[in-house]
Amino acid sequence: METLLAHSAGNARNSEGSFEKLADGTLIFAYTRYSGDDSSDHASADICLLRSRDGGMTWGEEEIAVRNDAQNVMSVSLLRLQDGRIAMTFVKKSLLMNPDQIACRPYIVFSSDEAKSWSRPVDITGSAPVYLTLNNDRLVQLKNGRMILPLAFLRGTSSGKFAQGIGVFYYSDDGGAAWSEAPSCCYPPNPSRASRGLLEPGLIELEEDHLMCWFRTTDGCQYKSFSYDNGLNWTPALPAVEFRSPDSPLSMKRNPETGELYAIWNDYHPSRSVRFEPNDSNCWTAGRTPLVLARSSDNGKTWTGHTILEDSPRHGFAYTAMYFNGDDLLLAYCCGGRPTCRNMLQDLKIRSLKWRELL
Numbered sequence: 001m002e003t004l005l006a007h008s009a010g011n012a013r014n015s016e017g018s019f020e021k022l023a024d025g026t027l028i029f030a031y032t033r034y035s036g037d038d039s040s041d042h043a044s045a046d047i048c049l050l051r052s053r054d055g056g057m058t059w060g061e062e063e064i065a066v067r068n069d070a071q072n073v074m075s076v077s078l079l080r081l082q083d084g085r086i087a088m089t090f091v092k093k094s095l096l097m098n099p100d101q102i103a104c105r106p107y108i109v110f111s112s113d114e115a116k117s118w119s120r121p122v123d124i125t126g127s128a129p130v131y132l133t134l135n136n137d138r139l140v141q142l143k144n145g146r147m148i149l150p151l152a153f154l155r156g157t158s159s160g161k162f163a164q165g166i167g168v169f170y171y172s173d174d175g176g177a178a179w180s181e182a183p184s185c186c187y188p189p190n191p192s193r194a195s196r197g198l199l200e201p202g203l204i205e206l207e208e209d210h211l212m213c214w215f216r217t218t219d220g221c222q223y224k225s226f227s228y229d230n231g232l233n234w235t236p237a238l239p240a241v242e243f244r245s246p247d248s249p250l251s252m253k254r255n256p257e258t259g260e261l262y263a264i265w266n267d268y269h270p271s272r273s274v275r276f277e278p279n280d281s282n283c284w285t286a287g288r289t290p291l292v293l294a295r296s297s298d299n300g301k302t303w304t305g306h307t308i309l310e311d312s313p314r315h316g317f318a319y320t321a322m323y324f325n326g327d328d329l330l331l332a333y334c335c336g337g338r339p340t341c342r343n344m345l346q347d348l349k350i351r352s353l354k355w356r357e358l359l
Contacts, residue, residue, distance in 0.1 A: 013039035019323035020078035077139035103129035150201035164197030184233040267292035285316035316344030
């Protein structure tokens with residue numbers, strides 16, 4: 001089953017979301033809904049919710065969960081916490097006194113009534129104006145209860161453009177009431193190269209105390225780092241050659257039934273890459289095709305079952321949200337392209353797969 005959230009007049013972009021399930025079985029999907037005719041990352045947008053009462057086959061009307069009270073709110077994550085609440089994280093972008101300067105910081109809200117209402121947004125970092133990027137569907141709670149949010153600090157410019165990314169990690173051991181920055185960062189391994197550094201990190205718990213983090217880079221593949229103390233300290237980031245990719249993020253989740261890891265990314269392995277149409281004045285796709293799913297039965301050491309989900313040469317596919325719901329794997333990802341879009345981020349697809357059929 002597929003649902004397309006296409007842009008339209010006065011709604012220039014629908015982008016980047018996250019799933020969760022309510023106590024009564026209703027699925028919710030939070031995403032960034034832009035208002036107006038500007039689809040750029042800093043344009044006006046709200047966080048909206050959709051609800052499905054039939055397992056993701058159909059979705060109801062959007063409702064605003066977080067209203068934009070700044071420059072922009074986007075990059076949402078939903079997560080059911082161990083105490084029963086639902087947490088939602090997102091970034092808020094705010095103009096500084098200089099019109100060319102923008103602050104971008106992560107915020108968190110909670111719902112104790114199954115997404116009927118949300119608490120007041122709280123700034124996770126509480127720091128001076130900085131530009132910290134956060135991807136959608138990234139908030140993690142470890143088995144020991146610690147919440148971790150992987151971020152990229154963009155140094156070099158105040159707007160976050162053309163800056164090198166450094167991986168930083170914020171964690172909470174009291175259910176999200178207070179947050180601290182981990183003492184260890186992940187620095188770009190080749191800071192002198194013409195590289196954008198380590199961007200758009202995600203992480204997953206492999207086993208007790210042992211985490212893996214991955215990063216989008218401009219070096220032809222994802223990079224990866226490991227922590228052996230629940231996210232406080234991290235090994236130097238090294239190329240993850242198993243994830244060849246363009247300058248595009250990767251998503252990963254664990255199947256709760258089999259324990260296997262599932263990863264989705266733009267796989268540039270020669271056996272799966274496609275001849276994509278280059279960017280032009282009509283549409284920007286960043287070469288983000290094909291979109292490939294693979295799985296690992298050994299905590300990420302090896303990957304098998306590579307399956308092409310999308311391979312249109314005229315579209316880009318990225319920023320995938322993943323949610324296992326029984327036999328279904330729910331996905332949502334940006335899918336814009338020619339001839340209807342100027343930017344691959346403008347349109348969003350919600351899709352349901354039978355994961356057993358992919359084995």
